[in-house]
Amino acid sequence: MKSVCVLGSTGSIGRQTLEVADELGIRVSGLAAGSNVDLLCEQVIKFRPDFVSIEDVSCVETLNARIRSDEYEPEILCGRAGLEELIINVESDVVLNAIVGFAGLEPTVAAIKAGKDVALANKESLVAAGDLITSEARRMGVSVRPVDSEHSAIWQCLFGEDPENVDRLVLTASGGPFRDRADLSNVTPEEAVKHPNWHMGRKISVDSATLMNKALEVIEASRLFKVDAYDIKVVVHRESVVHSWVEFADGSCKAQFGMPDMRVPIQLALTFPKRLHGAVKAPDMVKIGRLSFEEPDRKRFPAVEFGHYALERGGVVPAVLSAANEAAVDAFLKGHIGFMQISRLVEEAMDKCENVSDPSLEDIFISDRWAREFVIRRCI
Numbered sequence: 001m002k003s004v005c006v007l008g009s010t011g012s013i014g015r016q017t018l019e020v021a022d023e024l025g026i027r028v029s030g031l032a033a034g035s036n037v038d039l040l041c042e043q044v045i046k047f048r049p050d051f052v053s054i055e056d057v058s059c060v061e062t063l064n065a066r067i068r069s070d071e072y073e074p075e076i077l078c079g080r081a082g083l084e085e086l087i088i089n090v091e092s093d094v095v096l097n098a099i100v101g102f103a104g105l106e107p108t109v110a111a112i113k114a115g116k117d118v119a120l121a122n123k124e125s126l127v128a129a130g131d132l133i134t135s136e137a138r139r140m141g142v143s144v145r146p147v148d149s150e151h152s153a154i155w156q157c158l159f160g161e162d163p164e165n166v167d168r169l170v171l172t173a174s175g176g177p178f179r180d181r182a183d184l185s186n187v188t189p190e191e192a193v194k195h196p197n198w199h200m201g202r203k204i205s206v207d208s209a210t211l212m213n214k215a216l217e218v219i220e221a222s223r224l225f226k227v228d229a230y231d232i233k234v235v236v237h238r239e240s241v242v243h244s245w246v247e248f249a250d251g252s253c254k255a256q257f258g259m260p261d262m263r264v265p266i267q268l269a270l271t272f273p274k275r276l277h278g279a280v281k282a283p284d285m286v287k288i289g290r291l292s293f294e295e296p297d298r299k300r301f302p303a304v305e306f307g308h309y310a311l312e313r314g315g316v317v318p319a320v321l322s323a324a325n326e327a328a329v330d331a332f333l334k335g336h337i338g339f340m341q342i343s344r345l346v347e348e349a350m351d352k353c354e355n356v357s358d359p360s361l362e363d364i365f366i367s368d369r370w371a372r373e374f375v376i377r378r379c380i
Contacts, residue, residue, distance in 0.1 A: 012098075013147065023278055031043055035056035097122045126220045170232075232308075241259070307321075315357045317355055345378055
């Protein structure tokens with residue numbers, strides 16, 4: 001029986017991962033969360049992991065009181081040090097990292113250095129430090145399995161293929177909730193988090209609304225699959241059934257189809273190389289009837305181009321893009337800036353940052369901090 005350690009277990013991807021584990025009988029050996037102690041307690045009582053970690057130190061007493069018993073005494077850890085201890089010591093076939101934002105980078109690195117396969121749902125790890133992560137994974141002989149639906153699709157399309165035969169990767173985008181809305185000047189946070197096809201957390205929902213998620217995904221794809229940025233294309237596909245495709249040198253294409261349900265890529269990341277029957281069924285293409293594809297509107301959604309720009313400049317610019325976007329989205333959700341300012345602030349941060357070629361992990365952390373402070377100053 002396989003086992004999984006879930007980081008970010010109380011978030012959207014974390015909860016869906018536990019649904020998959022429950023459905024397939026995969027043992028949950030570790031759980032880590034930020035501050036949602038009530039939901040974490042429910043998860044711990046149900047799955048009985050060996051290790052539990054919570055970021056918020058003030059929640060430890062509550063966690064201890066609710067989950068410990070004569071029959072069950074897990075190792076309870078807290079803070080960043082506790083999370084690292086969990087990652088190092090937990091016995092699991094795979095560590096699924098669903099922590100949101102740049103905070104997921106250190107746990108990704110820790111898991112790889114501990115010699116564990118990583119199922120990665122944390123975009124920011126690869127965007128900020130993709131080259132460092134992939135080289136460390138190769139050194140340790142572990143795999144980094146994509147959980148994002150688009151990168152899982154590309155990963156599947158490349159099974160058994162010679163990378164030399166790849167011409168282009170095509171990432172699909174739903175277009176978000178505003179694909180047909182002309183005026184974006186008065187978009188509210190409540191509107192931006194209502195995705196038409198997917199059920200996701202608030203931050204990634206806003207990224208989908210701005211199409212900033214595609215900028216991040218272009219960088220991820222380039223890092224994961226070692227493809228030049230300008231050999232990666234983004235197209236809008238409203239139905240969210242074709243999750244991405246690969247174009248080959250002989251003129252043929254391979255695409256991955258599936259329902260817009262994150263449990264599908266999560267399951268493959270957990271069970272690879274096996275495919276098992278799960279809760280999600282394949283799409284009925286006859287009922288769907290038609291599939292549409294179109295170019296993104298780069299004038300209304302300029303962020304869709306930022307990934308190519310960041311990769312072209314290289315160095316710490318991808319990390320700056322990611323950090324500036326996190327800070328800008330947070331400011332938007334709190335009502336401090338307007339929707340259109342998100343892209344403007346990110347572009348300004350990329351243009352004004354001091355680039356560092358061949359950055360170390362320390363350089364990336366410094367640039368991340370600078371970008372956040374830059375955006376915060378602009379929002380005051």
